[in-house]
Each structure stands twice: as C-alpha cells, then as structure tokens.
Amino acid sequence: MVRSTKGRQKIEMKKMENESNLQVTFSKRRFGLFKKASELCTLSGAEILLIVFSPGGKVFSFGHPSVQELIHRFSNPNHNSAIVHHQNNNLQLVETRPDRNIQYLNNILTEVLANQEKEKQKRMVLDLLKESREQVGNWYEKDVKDLDMNETNQLISALQDVKKKLVREMSQYSQVNVSQNYFGQSSGVIGGGNVGIDLFDQRRNAFNYNPNMVFPNHTPPMFGYNNDGVLVPISNMNYMSSYNFNQS
Amino acid sequence: MKKVKLSLIANERSRKTSFMKRKNGIFKKLHELSTLCGVQACALIYSPFIPVPESWPSREGAKKVASKFLEMPRTARTRKMMDQETHLMERITKAKEQLKNLAAENRELQVRRFMFDCVEGKMSQYRYDAKDLQDLLSCMNLYLDQLNGRIESIKENGESLLSSVSPFPTRIGVDEIGDESFSDSPIHSTTRVVDTPNATNPHVLAGDMTPFLDADANANMNQVQYQAPNNLFNQIQREFYNINLNLNLNLNSNQYLNQQQSFMNPMVEQHMNHVGGRESIPFVDRNYYNYNQLPAVDLASTSYMPSTTDVYDPYINNNL
Numbered sequence: 031m032v033r034s035t036k037g038r039q040k041i042e043m044k045k046m047e048n049e050s051n052l053q054v055t056f057s058k059r060r061f062g063l064f065k066k067a068s069e070l071c072t073l074s075g076a077e078i079l080l081i082v083f084s085p086g087g088k089v090f091s092f093g094h095p096s097v098q099e100l101i102h103r104f105s106n107p108n109h110n111s112a113i114v115h116h117q118n119n120n121l122q123l124v125e126t127r128p129d130r131n132i133q134y135l136n137n138i139l140t141e142v143l144a145n146q147e148k149e150k151q152k153r154m155v156l157d158l159l160k161e162s163r164e165q166v167g168n169w170y171e172k173d174v175k176d177l178d179m180n181e182t183n184q185l186i187s188a189l190q191d192v193k194k195k196l197v198r199e200m201s202q203y204s205q206v207n208v209s210q211n212y213f214g215q216s217s218g219v220i221g222g223g224n225v226g227i228d229l230f231d232q233r234r235n236a237f238n239y240n241p242n243m244v245f246p247n248h249t250p251p252m253f254g255y256n257n258d259g260v261l262v263p264i265s266n267m268n269y270m271s272s273y274n275f276n277q278s
Numbered sequence: 279m280k281k282v283k284l285s286l287i288a289n290e291r292s293r294k295t296s297f298m299k300r301k302n303g304i305f306k307k308l309h310e311l312s313t314l315c316g317v318q319a320c321a322l323i324y325s326p327f328i329p330v331p332e333s334w335p336s337r338e339g340a341k342k343v344a345s346k347f348l349e350m351p352r353t354a355r356t357r358k359m360m361d362q363e364t365h366l367m368e369r370i371t372k373a374k375e376q377l378k379n380l381a382a383e384n385r386e387l388q389v390r391r392f393m394f395d396c397v398e399g400k401m402s403q404y405r406y407d408a409k410d411l412q413d414l415l416s417c418m419n420l421y422l423d424q425l426n427g428r429i430e431s432i433k434e435n436g437e438s439l440l441s442s443v444s445p446f447p448t449r450i451g452v453d454e455i456g457d458e459s460f461s462d463s464p465i466h467s468t469t470r471v472v473d474t475p476n477a478t479n480p481h482v483l484a485g486d487m488t489p490f491l492d493a494d495a496n497a498n499m500n501q502v503q504y505q506a507p508n509n510l511f512n513q514i515q516r517e518f519y520n521i522n523l524n525l526n527l528n529l530n531s532n533q534y535l536n537q538q539q540s541f542m543n544p545m546v547e548q549h550m551n552h553v554g555g556r557e558s559i560p561f562v563d564r565n566y567y568n569y570n571q572l573p574a575v576d577l578a579s580t581s582y583m584p585s586t587t588d589v590y591d592p593y594i595n596n597n598l
Contacts, residue, residue, distance in 0.1 A: 045316040056315040063307045068365050070304060070323075073287050074297035079322040080308070081347050085315055089347055089355060094362040101344055104322055104331070135366040136284035142373040149380035156387045163391075171394055174424045179432050185397075186425050192396045193418055200411045 056085055064092045072136055079104065294327050301325075305334045318343050389417045 046052040060082055067078045071094040079100035080092040091097045163171065170185050177185065287293035301323055312319045320343035321334040333340040347355065360368070392404060392414055406414075 041314075043310065043313055046314055052315055056311070056317065059307070059311045059314070063304065063311060064360070064365055065369065066300065066304050066307060067321075068362050068369075069282075069284065070297065070300045071362055072284050073282070073300070074293050074325065074327075075286055076297060076301075076323055076325040078304075078324075080319070081321075081343055082308075082311065082319040083317050083343075083346070085317055088358060089350060090358040091347065091355075092360055092362075092365060096361050097359050100322060100324070101348070103324075104341070104344060105348075132362055132366065133285060135363065135370065139366060139370050139373060140284055142370060142377055146373065146377050146380060149377060149384055152384050153380065153387075156384060156391075159391070160387065168394070168398075170397060174421075174428050177425070177428055179429070182425050182428050182432070186422060186429075188397050189393075189418055189422055189425075192393075192401075193415065193422075195401075196396075196411060196415055196418070200408065200415065 052085060060084075060090055064090075067092055068094070072132065297325055297327060301332065308334055318346070320344060385413065386417070389413045393417050393421065 046055060063082070064080065067080055070076055071078055077094055077100060078092070079097060081097075082090045084090060093100045169181060170188070172181075174182075287296055304323075305321065308319055308321050311317070319334075320340035322340055322344075323332045325332075389410075392406070392410070395401065395404065396414070404410075
C-alpha cells in the first residue's frame, strides 16, 4: 500500500533486509512479548516459558516462576504423576496465595504509568498555550538563531534587569524557605533542614509514594520498594543491589 | 481503551476467557518476531485450565529450541534470563525514566513561559515559591548564554542586518506601560497577598484564590479539581481570551510606537525615559509585596496534578 506519510503502517511479514532495523525491531518486539507474557501470568495465574535467540546469537529467556523450573519440567514429560500433582498444587497456589512481591511490583508499575498519563495531558495543555503565544508573535520569543544584534542586546539587557530583581526576591524567599523546612521537619519528612536533601526527598516522593495509592494485599513502605519492610528474595539480591546503584 | 488491573482476575470464567485470548496473542507475537527477525524461538504455557501444556511452534519444535538453549554455556544462558520479578523491575525502571523525562520537559516549558512573562512585566501575576525562582534563574542563565553565543555568531559572520523597525532603548518600558494599564483592568486586579508556607497545598491554594474570583469562576475552579478534562480546557479558553486582550494591547502599543516614530526629537525621548523611570518603582513594589493568582492553566494543573513536583536536574546542577 502506498501512503503519503510515514506514520503507523503495516509491514510485510517476512525477514527484514535492513540489518540495523532488524536489530531494533528484535529488541522492541522481544520486550513487548515478555511484557505480554508477564501480564498473562499475573491475570490468569499461568506459568510461561519463553526462549528467544537473537539475530546475534544471544539467548533471551523469560520464565514464571523461573526458567530453570519450567525447562526442567518440560525435559521430563514422562513423569505424568508429577505433572498431575503439580497441576493440583499449582491450582491451590493460584487460588490461595498470589505472590505478594509480584503484586506489589505490579502496583508500583500501575502507579508510574498513571503518572505518565497525567504528565502527557499536562504537556498537551502546555503545547496549546505555546501555540497561542506564537500566534501573538512577540519578537523576543523567536528562536535565538533568528534574532539580530539589536534584538539580542535588548533581550540580554531585559533579562539581566529581571535577573537583578529575581536575586533580591530570592534572598527574601530563602528566609521563607527555612521556615518551610522547619514545618517540613515537624511533619516528619526525613532530611528537612537541608535544601539539597529536601529536593531529593521531593523527587523520591514524586516517584515512589502517593498517599492515595491503594494496596489490596500489602502495606507499602514509605519510600521505594526495596525498603527494609519488603522481603527481597535471595536469588534477586544481586539484581537488587545493581538496581539500587542505578537508581541513585 | 479500558485499563486492565494488573492482578489475578477474580472471576474464574473471565480469567479463562482472558487467558485463551491472550495466549493466542502471545503465540501470534512470537510468530511475528521469529519471522521478521529470522530467529529461533519457542514458548511453553502451563495453566490450570488445560491439563497438557501448550507449546509453540509445536511440541517437537519447542523441545528442539529448549535443547539448543540447554547446550549453551551456563553464563550465556543466564545473562539474559529473567523471571516475572526481574522483568517487572526492568519495566518499572524504564517507566520511571520516561516519567522523569516527561516531567522535566513540562517543567522547562512552564519555566520558560514564566521567564518571558517576567520580561513583559507580569511577574506579579504569578504565585511562585523558592524552587520556582531557582528554576527561573537557571533558565535565564541558560538563555543568556545562548544569547551571548548568538552575539558571537553574528560578529563572526559579519551579519549586521537590523530589524526593519529600529526599537527604542525603552522598548521593554513601553511594554511595561502597556501592561500597567492592562493590569488595571478588572481581569487582572492587583491585591496584596501574604504568602504562607502552605501555599503549595492545592486546597489551601484554592482557598486563597476565592477572594479574587467571581462566583462563576469560583464554581469553575471547584469543578476543575474533580472533572479536570473538561474544565481544564475551559481554563484554556480563558487563557486564550486573556491572550487576545494581550494581542489588542500589543496593537495599541505598536500604534503608539509608530506615532512616536514621527517625532524624532530629544524632548520625546526624554519624556519616554522619564515615564519609564517612573514606572519602574511600582513594578519593584509589586514584586516585593503583591502576589496574584496563578495563570488559569497553571492553577488547573496544580490542582489536578499535585504529584508533579519533580526537579529539573540540569538546572539544579547549574545552580549548585
């Protein structure tokens, strides 16, 4: 089919010729496939094993509860009694005790995705406002590359004037900020009294904690899901450490 | 599109139906992946609903791929291996990174708009706190660097074109005069407000707004907090209305400027300087003591999206 734009369009279902496109497609689709498998495990209690060899020869695998367990089970099909037994056990497991940590991670993921939606809506509003301002067409809001010498000098002068007033205003606000930090401390926010730490706490709050968050099966920790209150499986300890490093 | 809650589906019939649909979807995706990229892959699904596990592409095909998998060295096997927990952590990390970028972009747009409004002499119309001022200062420093770079570029290229209308040194002063008369209108009445530490609380903020809004606007503001998608755009329309007034104001300002051009004598210039100098005093006073309501959209955003309090890291780094 011939289309005028390069938006979303159907692709031919055969091996891709372009090598770099193939690599990118593999990476994206592999991630999407594992995502769908994870959702299916959560929604229906299924146990899924996926094995994919990349064009470069590496192997990617996803397994719930684990790759080793499922591949071991798959390699011993003759133990029918074991399979039947595990089926019954699996059914009980699904009905009575969903994995708390996985449910907790799913809740965090849902929360972060909801926040993303809010930011996207906010962006739409801001873009509309920006469009209407461009129609007004003030010379000083042009792109910097389009300014001439006079305009540039005048804008620099104006900005420096505003900056002087701003610095005076900030010196006044620093006192108010100290007062705010004091209130922050009294309300139990960790790290109050130091502006840098306070900003860091704000950032972490924005990402990890929402007073309106509802956890059906689990009491959330105050900050992050690797708090001491959350039991971390030993098999994932290394990954958790690595994750902590990435996060900070 | 209806959002699916990420937890075990309680109703067993719905759970089974969802399982069947999604299982086929996964097999389809696996087929597309292996066909497009020319790679080997397999899937194995155990479920309480089917006694025999389902395989893709077939039982023998899956067994062959599994055997190839087992023949690989252990390190190569486990390097890219993940279970549901590690996969969810990866997704959370990616989602948080995206959220951080989105929030930073939105913050930058707002601060830039705040900066240009300050240049136009509208700082008193904003309600801001110390962090807003810090971000504004960082944004201005960044923009001044770009402008200085622009000057260097003009000098290097010998680009000496002047704008068709040569602006007066007090061009900004003219804007301030216009804004002053504009600020006297009922829409932008200026009243003294004492800031409080709870100013950033959306509810307190909404309360503080009450004395400055008429009944209809107050009703709209209340609705904004609970029916954001509709009233958010009502707020946008109010903003459009304000900008149209601003546009008329700019036209008047241009006419005034054109009128001045026809009298290029020193007396007029002195008069302009005098007026500009006199106007700067109330501007400074307003900066110190007068704080007015937020722009409509920012108020709506603040009321509706209280969790967006992220810090724009590059600016903070510049400020440190």
